[in-house]
Amino acid sequence: MKRDILISKWLNNDLNDQELEAFKTLEDYDDLVKLNQGLQAFKVDDYNTSKELDAVLNTIKSNKKQSTHWFKPFMRVAAILAICFSLYYYTTTLDTTITTEFAQKTTIELPDASSVSLNAKSLLTFNKKDWKNNREVELNGEAFFKVAKGSSFKVKTKTGLVTVYGTQFNVKQWNNYFEVICYEGLVGVTYNSQETKLKPGNSFLIIDGKIIVKEKENRTSPSWLNNESTFKSLPYSRVIAEFERQYDVDITLINIDSRQLFSGSFAHDNIDVAIKAITLPLHVTYSKVNNTIILKRE
Template identity: 55%
Template sequence: MMKKEELIKKWLDNDLSAEEQKTFEQLEDYNELIQMDKALKDFKAPDFSIDNTYKTLKPKLKSNTLKPKQWLKPLLKIAAIFAIGLSVYYFTTTLNTEVGTSIAQRTTIELPDASTVDLNANSTLTFNESHWNKNREVQLNGEAFFKVAKGQKFDVITTDGVVSVLGTQFNVKQRGSYFKVTCYEGLVGVTYNNKTVNLKPGYTFQIIDGKLLANEKENTAQPNWLRGESSFKSIPLKYVISEFENHYNFKINASTIDTSRLFTGSFTHKNLDLALQSITIPLNLSYSKTGKSIVLKRE
């Protein structure tokens, strides 16, 4: 007849034959073992404690029918199963999904609720898919256009402020000290320095170098960058240059000119020289190219 510890090992491995199963069910510890198996199946990581589980189980086992050493391997196996389950739980529930774009690259992301995000060049979006049903929240570094499915609150977290909506279309740009939110549909709440401003369609909240700027109402249905063009209204040249570098693999040297000058206009993402001319001509500047470097000069 098979020994008790061998039966238990085979039970742990789900390897019992029909006859062995009947023998296993006659064991004195059968009920305790079944309870332990149920605990494994009902396992929830936050409430689990290996030490407490073992302390509860130990007094119930018949020490006179199975020596401690004979229980060692099965218990170690059970502990290993719990440990693996615990690790998998925390890994899968804390792991974030991060999507990034490089220079001159754009991408579209579909979130778990069918909301979509168009991510502009040199930007990063981070979210947790496992917690999405309870917490619709993303972290943004760069620029993105959002189409949010209706549902509970949706938050876009940036280093400058938090943008909160229920279901709408809006654009968020956060690059350095340049923070801009534009509402295209629905209602958008922007929290900055513990104060919340609600934006209706066409209106913009814009902070540059810590200063709140007044903006004219926009009449476009989507941001211009989705059509391959960056547009600016009275924006310091240094931010125009920075945005140019997000779309072209060139570095601009503007050390001899005043980059605090305000620029109004746009540049294309598809033609380097045309983009440079669109920036320099209105400001009476010239440029020269050497390799991957561009120098801006006063005419």
């Protein structure tokens, strides 16, 4: 394994037993350990890696003519120092990204003890280092938030911005679909530069650019947290898309209008029961071929 990769994995405490033994055989192993110990008490706020490396190299260049016996050891230490600083700065400022795959859900805790549950095929991004000053996440998909009290908390999506003041709420952002449901507290939804305040039970829904009025939500949390997807007068295409995300299948419609409205639900733990739940109410037949489900109306 390359030397710089070993150093990088060592700094991140990510070496396996075999890699650790290889790392210990590096000729500058002792120097690396001493440098790392010194860095433990070092905090970088606005470290400019390129600037500092240039300064080291300029110092080497200006002293090269005066002395040569120490040049190679100094160059080696300078390179190690530059790598350590660069990796430290990179790993402490990098955004954290959490993703879920088809038929997968996960719950994570944010730096302030707020929690986020991600539905299938979703993505959440946030920055740990700047969290105290900027409680903000970016979401693509669906997530349920339990926000700890504190400064303003924001959820950025491609369609709109959700501003929270200590609450529980659900955000769903898919292609041409944007929905926010407030379950506790107060939520502000900004869309087209206009903010709408939501109280518990209120929703904000946009489908294909049109604001849709919904009935008041009576649940205390979204149904998908209990492995069930529920729909109230939503286009059938949205039902199909959610089914595909939860079961990692492809669905083909034949002689079916995907714009027709559907009310009902399906469970996430039994595909045979679930497919009947979304076909029987519409008198639709179905067949399965490998990973594809064909829905057909005669």
